[in-house]
Amino acid sequence: MIPLRRAGPVAVLVILAIAPFLTANPFYQRIAALVVLAAISASAWNVIGGYAGQISFGHSIYFGIGAYASLLLFGRFGLPPIAGAPLGIIASFVVSLIIGPPTFRLRGHYFSMGTFAIAALAEILIVNWKFAGGAIGLMGPAMPRSLADLLFRNSLPYYAIFLAVLALLLALTHLMQRSRMGFYLRAIGAGERAAESLGVPVQRYKLYALLISGAFTALAGSLYAVMIGFVDPESGFGILISVNMVVIAALGGVGTLFGPLVGAIILVPLQETTNALLGGSGTGAAYVAYGLIIMLIARFSPGGLAELWPLINRHGRRRAA
Amino acid sequence: MSISRRGVLALPALAVLPALSEHVMAAETVSIGYIEALTGNAGAAGQSIKQGAELAVEIINTPHPDLAPLTLAKNAGLPNLGGATVALTWADNQGSPAVAASDALRLITQDHVVAMCGAYQSSCTLTSSAVAERYGIPYVAGESVAANLTGRGYKWFFRTTPYGPDFARLYLDFLADVAKSGRATGKIAVVHENTDYGTSVADSMVSTAAARGIKIAQRIAYNANGTDVSPQVLQLKEAQPDVVIFISYTSDSILYIKTFHTLGYRPPIVIGDDSGFSDPSFIKTVGPIAQGALNRSAFVPGKPDSITYKINALFKKRTGRDLDDTTARSMQGLFVLCDAINRAGSTKPEAIREALVKTDLPPGELMIGYEGVKFNAQGQNILAYSLMIQLQGESYVPVWPANQASAKLELPFKGWT
Incomplete structure (x- = not known):
């Protein structure tokens, strides 16, 4: 028998793997794919924002880099968009090395503001960069030229690809969590000065966390571009992209392995269904419902839904015993 | 779990x-x-x-x-x-x-x-x-x-x-027609806001003009959220173009007209590309100092x-x-x-x-001033077109082409009195 604490993650992945096949409805299948995509970027953000406690509001810069790398390679050289993913990851490393060291000297809110400013700057740069489509943006292949273009009418192939990436990211995060790095990051998150005084190489480990976090966020951006087939400065580098990652992670629980995934499972269908049900009225009621639910969760479970796990888990174990 | x-x-x-x-x-x-x-x-x-x-x-x-x-x-x-x-x-x-x-x-x-x-x-x-x-x-x-x-x-x-090329064609046809009356229209300045709308229409303007052998003399991109456009207006004033075409949103269109007024500069022909110039608040706030501004519209209430x-x-x-x-x-x-x-x-x-x-x-x-609706192989309506309208008094009136005009074209741009 697998021990219970191992069985949990396995069960989650098994359920995730079969969930979209339970419905033949293309719209729900698309929502499922979008859930996993959102979970990738929120889980990536979680590495630096959750474990290390560095609340970045600038992660859209990585998302945008990934999306633009994909569609630039297509637009300029005719390569399939997915070929841009490695390029986006390499670019994300370069960006991390450039923006990491100076922003890491800022603490708390100042770090958040610093990253926010950098992402806003990046958006303006892209708007004025003709080669990258400027304000008009870039589009992917209009029609699939070959299978490599990854253009499908059905969302299930996207779902499978996204899920593989998410599983890889979560496995890495899980390993990291139990390694020295995980302890260092949590120590940094709990109190940077204290961690430093205990000999934790704070700056270096924050940079490692940013490199991992940025790379996976860039990958999420590339996958987004492959699926949606279009990116412009707002949908790639817009502030809402960053905010969404933070909100999803915070809702599920920052600094926990499955928190961002839980957040995505709740928030993305909520966004889609409120828009489906109420968007057509054009009254903005979709936003009201969406905001209200976030407020309720914040009110009754401010640490995110992950805060409720131990309670439920204890209950479950008692029943099992 | x-x-x-x-x-x-x-x-x-x-x-x-x-x-x-x-x-x-x-x-x-x-x-x-x-x-x-x-x-x-x-x-x-x-x-x-x-x-x-x-x-x-x-x-x-x-x-x-x-x-x-x-x-x-x-x-x-x-x-x-x-x-x-x-x-x-x-x-x-x-x-x-x-x-x-x-x-x-x-x-x-x-x-x-x-x-x-x-x-x-x-x-x-x-x-x-x-x-x-x-x-x-x-x-x-x-x-x-x-x-x-x-x-x-x-x-x-x-x-x-x-779309873009149709608008460019409209402005160039209009200007060519105006030129027949002896007015200079050769030196064209395009002033556009720098997001997708302004950039794409300005690009069409430049390429359509180039295809007719006309060079756009001046192209000025700006940020529509700015609070001051005097640098752009001074650039125009120095270059003295015959025609200024604005591809602008609302608040920036209003700002341009106000700055024209403040700096006492009247370009001979002012064309606004719909959007900002068509916003009801444009006429309300700067109508009295934007007399004679031209605009495009495919819809005109008419008789x-x-x-x-x-x-x-x-x-x-x-x-x-x-x-x-x-x-x-x-x-x-x-x-x-x-x-x-x-x-x-x-x-x-x-x-x-x-x-x-x-x-x-x-x-x-149709309920609109197209020359008809007929799609080419790409699905674009090849008969799509617009009219030139001009701000005269408190509203825009169609002035070009002549067969659809209900008022006489008044040039140069009068602005204020």
Whole structure:
């Protein structure tokens, strides 16, 4: 028998793997794919924002880099968009090395503001960069030229690809969590000065966390571009992209392995269904419902839904015993 | 762990919600999906389009013999489908290309629409029409103007509105005509805001002019959110162009006119590319100092007995506002689509597509100043066109081309007195 604490993650992945096949409805299948995509970027953000406690509001810069790398390679050289993913990851490393060291000297809110400013700057740069489509943006292949273009009418192939990436990211995060790095990051998150005084190489480990976090966020951006087939400065580098990652992670629980995934499972269908049900009225009621639910969760479970796990888990174990 | 499992299980549960709201369509109803920017930055435009489209549906579904020969106005419903009525299912794109694509998928697979209209922002039209293409559902874009929408090799995409090159052609034709009267029009300055709208129209302007051997003398890009445009105006003042064409949003258009006034500079010809110059607040705030400003519009109410005048009156009765160019272009797109469905005599997507391909509407059957509606192989309406209108007093009046003008063109730009 697998021990219970191992069985949990396995069960989650098994359920995730079969969930979209339970419905033949293309719209729900698309929502499922979008859930996993959102979970990738929120889980990536979680590495630096959750474990290390560095609340970045600038992660859209990585998302945008990934999306633009994909569609630039297509637009300029005719390569399939997915070929841009490695390029986006390499670019994300370069960006991390450039923006990491100076922003890491800022603490708390100042770090958040610093990253926010950098992402806003990046958006303006892209708007004025003709080669990258400027304000008009870039589009992917209009029609699939070959299978490599990854253009499908059905969302299930996207779902499978996204899920593989998410599983890889979560496995890495899980390993990291139990390694020295995980302890260092949590120590940094709990109190940077204290961690430093205990000999934790704070700056270096924050940079490692940013490199991992940025790379996976860039990958999420590339996958987004492959699926949606279009990116412009707002949908790639817009502030809402960053905010969404933070909100999803915070809702599920920052600094926990499955928190961002839980957040995505709740928030993305909520966004889609409120828009489906109420968007057509054009009254903005979709936003009201969406905001209200976030407020309720914040009110009754401010640490995110992950805060409720131990309670439920204890209950479950008692029943099992 | 069990909470996350519940989360997963909640997914199908949440997904059931929209299914409950799905209503069974009566057999005699033709369901058309309409994606618009109903909220967000462009929310006001999307809401106006919604009001316009609802008026168009009323005109189609109930008899309006006074509006004949406008397509489908005379009878109730679609005659070739036994008087079937048209019903619109709305979706809000929230200004996001990804949401627009979700909207399209939902309208097609949940609401089973037979055709679609939309989606205001060109970026949203691009992604939602890609979904329609994969599902083989006809898509008519009545208001999006980005050049890259047509030319994607799509079979199911049709655009009724004029776009960048058409506007450029309009301005250049107009200026060539003005030049015949001996006025200099050779030195053209294009001043545009630097996001997709301004950039794409300015690009079309430059390339269309180049094709005619005309070089745009000056091109100034600026940020529409700025609070001061005097550097740009001083640049113009120094270069002294014959014509200044603004591709601007509202607050910046107002700022330019105010700065002209402050600096005492009157370019001989001022053209505004719709948008900001057409905003009601533009006339209210700077109308008295923008006399003689030119603008484009495909919709002009015209004389009291005309179709356009009557439609404008109906719209005003509903909303208290005059019908604007964007709303009118969107309504025209819907009329063209419904006309095609009627000619197809069927709600089968392939039949509708074939009817759209064969569309050939004369100007008399339209509610807008196009030269007709006829699509090329890319799905672009090759007869799309606009009129030049001029601010004279408190409103714009059509001044060019001569056969549609109701007032005399007054040059040079007077501004203020």
